[in-house]
Structures are given as structure tokens and as C-alpha cells.
Amino acid sequence: MRTVQAGASARAEGPRCRACGTALSQTFADLGMSPLANSYLSPEKLSAPEIFYPLHVYVCDRCLLVQLEEFESPDTIFGDYAYFSSYSESWLEHARLYVERMIDRFGLDATTQVVELASNDGYLLRYFHDRGVPVLGVEPAANVAKVAIERGIPTEVRFFGRVTARELAARGVRPRLLLGNNVLAHVPDLNDFVGGMKELLVPDGIITMEFPHLMRLMAENQFDTIYHEHFSYFSFLTVEQVFARHGLTLFDVEELQTHGGSLRVYARHAENGSIRVEPHVGELRGRERAAGFDRLEHYLSFGEQVRRTKLALLDFMLTAKREGRSVVGYGAAAKGNTLLNYCGIGRDFIDYVVDRSPHKQGHFLPGTHVPICHPDRVAETRPQIMLILAWNLKDEIMGQMARIREWGGRFVVPIPEVAVYE
Numbered sequence: 001m002r003t004v005q006a007g008a009s010a011r012a013e014g015p016r017c018r019a020c021g022t023a024l025s026q027t028f029a030d031l032g033m034s035p036l037a038n039s040y041l042s043p044e045k046l047s048a049p050e051i052f053y054p055l056h057v058y059v060c061d062r063c064l065l066v067q068l069e070e071f072e073s074p075d076t077i078f079g080d081y082a083y084f085s086s087y088s089e090s091w092l093e094h095a096r097l098y099v100e101r102m103i104d105r106f107g108l109d110a111t112t113q114v115v116e117l118a119s120n121d122g123y124l125l126r127y128f129h130d131r132g133v134p135v136l137g138v139e140p141a142a143n144v145a146k147v148a149i150e151r152g153i154p155t156e157v158r159f160f161g162r163v164t165a166r167e168l169a170a171r172g173v174r175p176r177l178l179l180g181n182n183v184l185a186h187v188p189d190l191n192d193f194v195g196g197m198k199e200l201l202v203p204d205g206i207i208t209m210e211f212p213h214l215m216r217l218m219a220e221n222q223f224d225t226i227y228h229e230h231f232s233y234f235s236f237l238t239v240e241q242v243f244a245r246h247g248l249t250l251f252d253v254e255e256l257q258t259h260g261g262s263l264r265v266y267a268r269h270a271e272n273g274s275i276r277v278e279p280h281v282g283e284l285r286g287r288e289r290a291a292g293f294d295r296l297e298h299y300l301s302f303g304e305q306v307r308r309t310k311l312a313l314l315d316f317m318l319t320a321k322r323e324g325r326s327v328v329g330y331g332a333a334a335k336g337n338t339l340l341n342y343c344g345i346g347r348d349f350i351d352y353v354v355d356r357s358p359h360k361q362g363h364f365l366p367g368t369h370v371p372i373c374h375p376d377r378v379a380e381t382r383p384q385i386m387l388i389l390a391w392n393l394k395d396e397i398m399g400q401m402a403r404i405r406e407w408g409g410r411f412v413v414p415i416p417e418v419a420v421y422e
């Protein structure tokens with residue numbers, strides 16, 4: 001689901017805003033040094049050196065875009081991406097419903113083309129393809145693009161930006177719908193990416209983009225969703241400015257529950273007055289202003305909230321260990337790696353984490369080196385505390401793991417604040 005534009009990462013004179021170019025000096029949250037969150041380690045790599053990068057999030061004092069400085073080249077992060085979208089049932093259903101709605105709302109058919117940026121293994125385009133709508137995917141990770149092509153979904157293996165847009169347009173690619181799910185936040189050269197969409201979209205075309213909503217991140221203290229692949233953290237106000245700079249108008253927005261709370265924005269050419277701006281746009285803009293998203297001070301309070309959460313979690317863990325309790329984790333996801341590295345919670349505290357993905361079992365978490373095991377291990381070791389790192393799935397996990405209550409085990413959820421479920 002992700003793509004990025006390859007770009008230079010070295011900067012001599014300090015970081016600059018990826019939207020407006022202003023020098024960045026205001027800290028949103030400083031999570032210290034952390035390895036890339038998805039770089040799980042095989043047993044042989046445990047004794048090798050590991051690279052840690054600053055996880056320092058800034059807020060631009062001019063345009064208020066919350067963002068991470070870019071340290072690693074996109075090729076390193078995304079070149080052989082391990083995430084196959086088709087593995088998640090709930091995400092597939094999300095995609096299927098989206099496709100049905102787009103076909104109905106915008107009258108897509110055999111005469112209209114759909115282009116998806118960061119099309120992954122073709123899991124979403126497949127639904128358009130099955131309904132007879134011509135599709136094209138653009139996906140930089142060669143290993144996942146290959147799966148799409150084998151399924152009959154035409155896919156360009158490359159990063160998206162103005163150069164790609166011009167080449168595709170020259171070859172006759174004319175998308176009526178241009179979409180990207182969880183890609184905008186991952187783009188280092190934001191202006192090149194949005195500028196490319198402006199160039200590729202037909203005059204009456206529509207863009208939809210989904211990304212995590214900064215208002216939810218802050219309200220629900222989801223600081224663990226900050227990791228090196230997420231370059232930008234958007235409010236509706238900031239994303240609207242970015243699109244407007246490139247002659248694109250946001251005419252509708254939906255608030256979704258995916259990824260802890262996301263926005264789906266709908267854009268059209270500013271020149272295309274035939275599509276009216278829906279009332280929800282003004283309503284959400286007003287709500288963000290009322291919450292302070294148009295003022296720098298609002299953003300500067302978040303760092304302290306994050307530090308307090310760390311102290312509370314460490315307090316809880318220290319007490320648990322002093323009392324001799326065994327602790328394991330659930331979910332070897334990127335967000336857990338941010339949390340554990342930032343809080344300094346490693347094997348002294350957690351015996352192992354379990355995860356259902358066979359690709360992760362037998363590996364170790366980056367930085368903390370906590371081993372990743374099959375969920376069956378829990379019944380063998382009967383831990384007293386299970387720390388749910390994948391808090392977005394906590395109800396599902398508490399259901400699956402309900403048997404830990406047989407031996408008095410308890411669930412603990414760290415976000416938004418430490419909560420114990422007896």
C-alpha cells in the first residue's frame with residue numbers, strides 16, 4: 001500500500017519542511033534513537049551492529065505540517081517490502097467496499113481508467129478489474145508488484161512523482177480515478193508526488209487518498225504510530241493546503257476507523273467547478289480549528305504527554321517485575337517497536353512477543369531483540385501479564401487469548417494510557 005519518490009536524504013544545513021521549505025526548529029515529539037521499525041532480525045544478525053536513527057518529529061512553524069526528517073533512502077525502506085496487503089481479511093473488506101462505492105458514486109465502467117499509487121499486490125485493483133473497469137498499479141517494491149502482475153493486474157514497478165506522471169501520460173494513461181491508501185504519509189518528496197497527481201489526472205478526474213488523521217493521533221496519544229516510514233502526519237487543514245498549492249481542491253472527506261483513525265479525502269482539479277464541495281469539508285475544518293490545529297502551541301504540548309505515558313508504563317513494568325510477574329507481548333508490529341525502543345523495554349521486562357505471522361516467528365524485534373514466537377507458546381509458559389502492543393486489535397486479541405485468565409493472567413494495554421484488564 002505504499003510508495004515513495006526516491007529522493008536525496010543528506011542535508012547539510014538542518015531539516016526543512018517537506019511542504020513549504022521552512023527550516024524546522026519546533027519539536028512535536030522526540031522519541032530518541034530507534035532502528036527501522038520493520039527490520040526484524042534473524043538469529044544470525046543478533047550479534048551484528050544495528051543502525052539507529054533519530055525519531056524526532058518536528059512541526060513546521062509556518063504551515064504546521066507535522067513531519068519526520070528523512071534519514072534512510074526510500075529504496076532501503078521500501079525496495080523489498082515485506083507487507084502483503086492481501087494477508088489481512090478486514091483490510092480486504094475495506095478495499096472491496098471502497099471499490100463498490102467509487103463505481104456507484106462516480107459512474108466508473110469499461111470506459112474509465114483507475115490508477116492506484118502504491119498498489120501493493122493488486123488486492124484492491126482486483127475488485128475494479130473484476131467489475132470490468134480498466135486498471136493500472138504503480139508499485140515500487142518489485143517483490144509485491146510481481147504478485148500483482150501474476151494475478152493479471154498491470155503494474156508499473158517504480159516510484160511515483162512528476163517524472164513518472166509525465167511518462168505515463170505520454171503513453172496514454174488517463175485516470176478518471178487516481179487513488180492511494182496509506183501512501184501519502186510515506187512520501188518524502190510530498191510536492192513532487194502531489195504535483196505528479198495533478199499532471200496525470202484527467203480534467204474531470206477524481207483523486208482519493210487515505211492516511212492516518214493527526215487529530216486522532218494526538219487525541220488518543222498514539223505516539224507509537226510514529227516510525228521512520230511515516231514521514232508526514234496530516235491534519236485536514238495541512239493536507240488541504242498541500243493539495244491547494246498544486247491546484248487541487250478537496251471536495252469531500254470521510255473519517256474512517258482504520259489504522260487508529262484515518263481520513264479519506266476526495267480531490268478534483270481546482271478548475272473543475274462541476275463537483276461541489278460537500279458540507280463535511282467545512283465542518284471538519286471548523287472542528288480542527290476549534291481543537292487548536294491552526295495554532296503552533298497546540299502541537300507543542302504533545303511531547304510532554306508522550307513523556308508522561310513513558311513514565312507511567314515504566315512504573316507499571318517495574319512494579320510487575322519487582323513482584324516477580326512474567327510478562328509477554330502480543331503483536332510484533334511497527335508500533336510496538338516504537339513503543340518498546342522509546343521506553344527502553346527489552347528482554348529484562350518481556351520474555352517474548354507472539355505474532356500470528358509466520359514470516360515474523362523465529363525472528364527478533366529490532367533494537368530490543370525480544371524473540372517473536374507462535375501464539376501457542378503462551379499456553380506453555382502461562383505468563384501473568386500480556387502487554388497488547390497491537391492496541392488497535394485489543395478486543396480481537398483479548399478474545400483469542402481469553403484463556404490466560406484460566407491461570408490468573410491479565411491483559412495490559414499501554415495506549416492511550418496504561419490500562420489493566422482483569
Ligand SMILES: [Zn+2]
Nearest residue numbers: 017020060063
Ligand atoms: Zn511548512
